[in-house]
Amino acid sequence: MNGFTISVPASSANIGPGFDSLGLSLGLYLTLSVEKHSHWEIQHQSLLLPDFESYDKHFIYQIAKETAHHYGKQLPPCKVTIDSSIPLARGLGSSASAVIAGIELANQLCRLQLSLLDKLMLATEKEGHPDNVAASLVGGLVVTASTANDKINYYKWNSLNIDIITVIPDTELKTEASRSVLPEHFTRKYAASASSICNLFIVALTSHDYHLAGEMMENDLFHEPFRATLIPKYTEIKKAARSLGNYGTVISGAGPTMLVFAPKGKGQSIAGELQGQFSSYNICQVNIDTQGMKVTSGKEEVAEN
Ligand SMILES: Nc1ncnc2c1ncn2[C@@H]1O[C@H](COP(=O)(O)OP(=O)(O)OP(=O)(O)O)[C@@H](O)[C@H]1O
Ligand SMILES: N[C@@H](CCO)C(=O)O
16 A cells, blocks of 8 residues: 545535535645554644544544445554644534545545545535535535435535635534534524525625625524524624624634635735734634545545545
8 A cells, every 4th residue: 555645624614594504615624644554553743633542542543444344344554644724623624524534544545436425425424414524525615405315415616706714712612512502493484584595695605796695694594693602702703804894704613713704815914903803812814725635645646536
C-alpha cells in the first residue's frame, strides 16, 4: 500500500431555514496522513482534536472499522497522523468531517470502491442527517432531500458571490443538547410558513438576490427561535452584523458559532470590525470550499469520486 492523505472540509448546516437539509462547505480541514505500518497507531498533531485512550477507541477508527465490517472486510494495520483546523462542538461540522474521514479511510484501505452516493448514504446513517456530511463530501452549497425510500438526493451549487464570516465563541455546544430544545411537531400552518421561507431563500440565493436571501435566512421558523437563548450574544451579533451592511446572520449548524453572509470583498474588514466589538470571540473570514473531500497519493490527487 502506498501512503495517502485524506482531507475533509468543515461545514455549516442549515443556513437559517434549511434545517437538516442545507450545508455549506468551509475551508477549514481535517487531514489524515496514512502510511503502511506493522500495527495500528493513531497520532494527533492539533490541539483542537479530542483526547483518546487508544487507537481502537478513536471515533474515526471506529467509523472506519464499522464501514469495513459492513462490506465484510478487515482494516489492515497502518499509522494515521491526524491534523485539524476545525474546532469541536462549535457548529462547524467537526463530527461530520470525522465520519467522512472514517468512511474514506475504510474505502481506501479495503479497496471498497464506494461511489459518492454510497458514502453519502453511509455517512448520513451515522450522522443522523445529510446536511453537514453532504457539504463535506462534495463541497460548495449543497441542498439535500431524503425521500420516502430513504434515498438521499442532493444538488451542489458552487456560485455564491459572497464572503463568509464565522463568529466562534470560546464555548462548546453539543449537537445533541441543541437538538433537545426543538419541538417534535409543528402544525400544518406553521410548517407551511417555515418551508415557504426556505423555498424563497433558495430561489433568492441562486438568483444572487442576497438582500432577499439575507432577509429569508434571518426569518427561519424551524430551529432558530428555539435555539436563540442557547447562543451567547445571539441578538447582539445579528444586530452588529446588520449595522455593518451584511446580508444576514444565522446560527451555524447547531451552534454556538454564528455565520455571517457578507458582501463580496468586504469579509475581512467586516470581520475585523466585529472582532473589535466581540473581543472574546474568534472572528474571521473563511473561504467556501468548492471541492469537498480529497484523497491524494504522494503529490497526485486520487481520481476517486
Ligand atoms: N476529528 C475528530 N476525531 C474524533 N472525534 C471527533 C472529531 N471531530 C468531532 N469529534 C466528536 O464529535 C463531537 C462534536 O460533535 P457535535 O455534533 O456535537 O458538534 P459539531 O459536529 O462540531 O457541530 P455541528 O454538528 O453543530 O456542526 C466532539 O465532541 C467529538 O466527540
Ligand atoms: N442540522 C443539524 C446540524 C448540526 O449537526 C442541526 O441543526 O441539529
